[in-house]
Amino acid sequence: MSVFTEKFSATLPPPTRRSERWKYSPIAKLLKNDISISKEAAQGINGWPESISPNPVIRLEAYVAVFKNGIFESTLSDLPNSEGVECIPFSKLEQGGDLEFSNSYHKKEWVGELNDRYRQDGLYLKVHRNVKVDRPIIIHHLTDGMGVASFPKHFIRVEEGGCLNIVVWSSASDDSSGMYNGILEASLGPNASLSLEKVCNEGGKVFHFSHEHIVQERDSRLKIHTFTIKGDWVRNELEIISRGKGTDSVLNGAYLPVGTEHIDNHTTMDHTVSDGTSTELYRGIMYGNSTGVFNGKVFVRKDAQRTNAFQQNTNIVADRGASIYAKPELEIYADDVKCAHGCTVGQFDLDALFYIRSRGIDEQAAKALLVEAFLNDVLSSVTCSELREEILRLYSERHDW
Amino acid sequence: MKGTEEENLLSEVTEKNYQYGFTTEIESDTIAPGLDESVIRTISKKKNEPDWLLDWRLEAFAAWSKMEEPEWAHVKYEKPDLQSISFYSAPKQKKELASLDEVDPELLKTMEKLGISIEEQKKLSGVAVDFVMDSVSVATSFKETLGEMGVIFCSLGEAIQEHPELVRKYLGTVVPQRDNYYAALNSAVFTDGSFCYIPKGVRCPMELSTYFRINQAGTGQFERTLIVAEEGSYVSYLEGCTAPQRDENQLHAAVVEIIAHDEAEVKYSTVQNWYPGDKDGKGGVFNFVTKRGICHRAAKISWTQVETGSAVTWKYPSCILKGDDSIGEFFSVAVTNNKQQADTGTKMIHLGKRTRSTIISKGISSGESQNSYRGLVQIHPGAENARNFSVCDSLLMTDRCGAHTFPYIEVKNPTAQIEHEATTSKIGEDQIFYCQQRGIEEEEAIGLIVKGYAKDVLNKLPMEFAVEAQKLLTISLEGSVG
Numbered sequence: 001m002s003v004f005t006e007k008f009s010a011t012l013p014p015p016t017r018r019s020e021r022w023k024y025s026p027i028a029k030l031l032k033n034d035i036s037i038s039k040e041a042a043q044g045i046n047g048w049p050e051s052i053s054p055n056p057v058i059r060l061e062a063y064v065a066v067f068k069n070g071i072f073e074s075t076l077s078d079l080p081n082s083e084g085v086e087c088i089p090f091s092k093l094e095q096g097g098d099l100e101f102s103n104s105y106h107k108k109e110w111v112g113e114l115n116d117r118y119r120q121d122g123l124y125l126k127v128h129r130n131v132k133v134d135r136p137i138i139i140h141h142l143t144d145g146m147g148v149a150s151f152p153k154h155f156i157r158v159e160e161g162g163c164l165n166i167v168v169w170s171s172a173s174d175d176s177s178g179m180y181n182g183i184l185e186a187s188l189g190p191n192a193s194l195s196l197e198k199v200c201n202e203g204g205k206v207f208h209f210s211h212e213h214i215v216q217e218r219d220s221r222l223k224i225h226t227f228t229i230k231g232d233w234v235r236n237e238l239e240i241i242s243r244g245k246g247t248d249s250v251l252n253g254a255y256l257p258v259g260t261e262h263i264d265n266h267t268t269m270d271h272t273v274s275d276g277t278s279t280e281l282y283r284g285i286m287y288g289n290s291t292g293v294f295n296g297k298v299f300v301r302k303d304a305q306r307t308n309a310f311q312q313n314t315n316i317v318a319d320r321g322a323s324i325y326a327k328p329e330l331e332i333y334a335d336d337v338k339c340a341h342g343c344t345v346g347q348f349d350l351d352a353l354f355y356i357r358s359r360g361i362d363e364q365a366a367k368a369l370l371v372e373a374f375l376n377d378v379l380s381s382v383t384c385s386e387l388r389e390e391i392l393r394l395y396s397e398r399h400d401w
Numbered sequence: 402m403k404g405t406e407e408e409n410l411l412s413e414v415t416e417k418n419y420q421y422g423f424t425t426e427i428e429s430d431t432i433a434p435g436l437d438e439s440v441i442r443t444i445s446k447k448k449n450e451p452d453w454l455l456d457w458r459l460e461a462f463a464a465w466s467k468m469e470e471p472e473w474a475h476v477k478y479e480k481p482d483l484q485s486i487s488f489y490s491a492p493k494q495k496k497e498l499a500s501l502d503e504v505d506p507e508l509l510k511t512m513e514k515l516g517i518s519i520e521e522q523k524k525l526s527g528v529a530v531d532f533v534m535d536s537v538s539v540a541t542s543f544k545e546t547l548g549e550m551g552v553i554f555c556s557l558g559e560a561i562q563e564h565p566e567l568v569r570k571y572l573g574t575v576v577p578q579r580d581n582y583y584a585a586l587n588s589a590v591f592t593d594g595s596f597c598y599i600p601k602g603v604r605c606p607m608e609l610s611t612y613f614r615i616n617q618a619g620t621g622q623f624e625r626t627l628i629v630a631e632e633g634s635y636v637s638y639l640e641g642c643t644a645p646q647r648d649e650n651q652l653h654a655a656v657v658e659i660i661a662h663d664e665a666e667v668k669y670s671t672v673q674n675w676y677p678g679d680k681d682g683k684g685g686v687f688n689f690v691t692k693r694g695i696c697h698r699a700a701k702i703s704w705t706q707v708e709t710g711s712a713v714t715w716k717y718p719s720c721i722l723k724g725d726d727s728i729g730e731f732f733s734v735a736v737t738n739n740k741q742q743a744d745t746g747t748k749m750i751h752l753g754k755r756t757r758s759t760i761i762s763k764g765i766s767s768g769e770s771q772n773s774y775r776g777l778v779q780i781h782p783g784a785e786n787a788r789n790f791s792v793c794d795s796l797l798m799t800d801r802c803g804a805h806t807f808p809y810i811e812v813k814n815p816t817a818q819i820e821h822e823a824t825t826s827k828i829g830e831d832q833i834f835y836c837q838q839r840g841i842e843e844e845e846a847i848g849l850i851v852k853g854y855a856k857d858v859l860n861k862l863p864m865e866f867a868v869e870a871q872k873l874l875t876i877s878l879e880g881s882v883g
Contacts (some may be wrong), residue, residue: 020473034659169736172501213643220605221671302800302801303800305800315812317812317813317815317817318815319815320782320814321782321813322813323811323812323813324810324811324812325809325810325811325812326808326809326810326811326812326821327807327808327809327810328806328808328821328823329805329807329808330795330804330805330806330825331475331803331805332795332797332803332804332805332825333801333802333803334797334800335798335799335800335802335827336800336827337797337825337826337827338825338826339824339825339826340822340823340824340825341806341821341822341823342820342821342823343808343819343820343821343822343823344808344819344820344821345780345810345817345818345819346817346818346819346820347815347818348818385588
């Protein structure tokens with residue numbers, strides 16, 4: 001038994017390198033950490049570091065739901081209060097709402113089981129039929145303190161024809177450590193639309209596990225962006241299930257780890273019925289001694305005819321010592337489909353670099369231009385311009401462009 | 402295609418019996434089923450092996466006893482009961498043969514049915530055939546011609562007797578005894594196989610070829626092939642397989658090791674058409690093979706395979722690109738029909754500087770079969786300017802089959818350039834329509850399109866094989882498209 005499992009027990013064993021899904025992201029280091037759930041809530045301490053704004057995208061007019069170490073901070077939050085939108089933390093929910101968790105992640109994975117057992121708070125969000133939420137909703141999660149574990153779980157339902165833009169932003173103060181284990185479950189009714197931006201900008205040494213489980217019904221549209229700006233050890237998992245005909249799913253992401261950071265993106269796109277479309281684009285640049293992992297699964301089930309699934313993963317290994325483990329996967333059980341994936345690992349285009357430098361721009365600035373262009377293919381599909389600019393600003397600040 | 406017509410065509414093909422399904426009745430020298438240390442001692446003794454080899458086998462057996470059968474492959478099957486198969490079966494005919502006339506006429510008939518009449522091959526095709534029937538080599542031709550050039554091409558059993566120093570030096574250096582479950586099993590109980598040695602600077606004048614055949618009921622086939630190409634030499638090696646129809650599953654766990662020294666080139670081509678089981682997935686061969694080659698400086702190993710048979714295939718011909726400037730290639734066409742399952746691909750391990758690898762894999766699935774590509778491209782930190790290019794295409798012929806792609810890309814060097822792409826699609830109705838318009842029948846049109854699709858790989862096969870492979874492809878897929 002490890003220091004970690006003594007405090008957090010589960011029936012499933014922690015994954016090892018022998019497990020195919022965790023082969024490239026060993027968690028042995030996590031298990032040596034002495035981590036516990038924050039007791040601040042019970043003690044009524046409300047401290048929020050000045051360096052971090054409760055609304056992480058200051059220029060963006062948005063609703064914010066703020067959680068610190070997994071506990072809802074009502075004074076810093078601003079939740080929508082209009083007709084047709086139910087938005088309330090579980091801890092304040094009176095009748096418990098009509099929660100229908102359909103995800104079986106907690107039965108399959110150790111990380112999922114931990115979240116289920118030690119679940120703290122989370123947002124209950126329901127968008128009624130044909131309601132378009134007027135502003136984006138930002139769920140801001142902060143890890144603050146040493147050895148803190150948090151286990152949030154959010155529930156989102158967008159009913160027929162509804163429209164929602166949500167941002168899940170996680171940050172951590174520079175001297176923090178511990179574990180973030182967050183789950184978001186969403187379902188989209190017929191013709192509903194959801195745009196979800198996941199941003200991880202965590203200082204300190206936090207083990208970040210996030211899992212999004214989203215079910216799409218007929219003709220619904222989903223757009224997810226996963227941006228890892230900063231994070232010591234990050235694992236992002238997306239599980240998208242298309243249950244109705246004619247769904248459209250876009251899964252994009254970018255990761256630029258530096259130092260010894262470890263960033264893992266696992267995506268599953270499951271086409272269970274016909275006429276669905278999915279496109280996936282993940283781009284990464286590995287600096288220093290960092291590690292990048294990409295695993296993109298696309299399933300096309302029997303009878304999911306006329307599915308179009310496209311996936312692309314492009315990587316640059318920038319420095320000696322950095323590594324990338326990429327594993328795009330296709331599992332196809334229907335014949336009338338168009339499916340493709342492409343995966344590349346390479347370097348900066350030397351011709352392009354030369355072209356820019358020959359116009360009097362130094363190497364670093366030239367590389368920065370190329371990186372921005374490289375990222376732009378992912379960033380440009382973020383519709384909210386304030387958010388897009390803020391993400392680009394954070395990336396450029398971090399990488400000193 | 403309209404419903405009834407499609408059904409007719411489908412049944413025509415699925416009911417077609419396995420063309421090569423016949424049993425030769427030859428008295429066999431078989432030891433009792435089961436596996437323990439004494440079986441290994443018996444095999445070793447029967448083959449009159451030196452002590453070091455027996456020790457080597459026993460080490461492998463000890464390692465194997467502690468291993469578990471792997472389950473990660475995308476295949477489902479009932480695990481073979483290793484205690485119920487016999488690990489040694491040799492045609493009872495031990496005396497030296499001066500000419501083919503002395504060979505058991507039954508055996509010769511078998512060869513004829515397989516379409517490889519030895520006389521004909523000897524005279525016409527210029528191919529030296531080391532014919533392996535149930536583990537022991539019975540006829541070797543062109544040995545003298547090869548002997549003049551210093552090329553050694555014989556059964557592994559013979560090599561152990563006559564060139565023990567070479568076998569001892571290279572055996573197990575590429576696929577170690579404890580490499581994996583089936584390789585360890587093979588190391589413990591291998592009965593025979595082929596050995597091929599090309600001396601320095603020699604370009605082998607003919608294609609070396611071995612036909613494998615699983616013949617005796619209830620026997621496992623544990624072949625072990627060892628190819629050593631000395632500095633600057635060249636050899637093209639062919640391996641072809643057919644097996645008679647059986648109801649119980651037969652296990653085939655072979656090991657192939659290739660050592661390509663500086664600037665040597667080895668081309669290894671396989672056409673595999675073992676019994677795939679009937680249309681309900683009953684019977685068929687389990688093909689669990691470990692094939693691996695090591696390339697020293699500027700050496701090149703090229704694997705070409707056409708896989709149409711076996712009920713379950715589990716095979717990853719690999720290249721360890723150890724030397725600088727070495728090259729690895731993998732060209733594959735895998736066809737699965739009915740209930741066949743194939744999980745096949747390659748591994749390219751880049752260790753040396755400026756190493757290059759190319760992977761072209763074409764999967765064709767039909768019936769209710771499952772066809773997976775699984776490949777690893779690994780660039781180690783020292784592999785400066787390594788280059789890999791991979792294409793994995795899958796063609797789906799029915800709405801009940803599956804085509805899967807599992808590429809693993811691991812890069813630890815910033816100068817590497819890796820490209821991987823995979824596509825999955827079915828034959829376009831417009832393509833078939835186009836052919837039909839010009840008076841080509843649908844079935845023929847499909848054959849044409851499939852051959853075109855697999856052309857990149859078929860072109861890599863030696864001439865003699867390419868003809869056979871094209872025939873096989875057509876036979877395996879006739880009428881299986883809707």
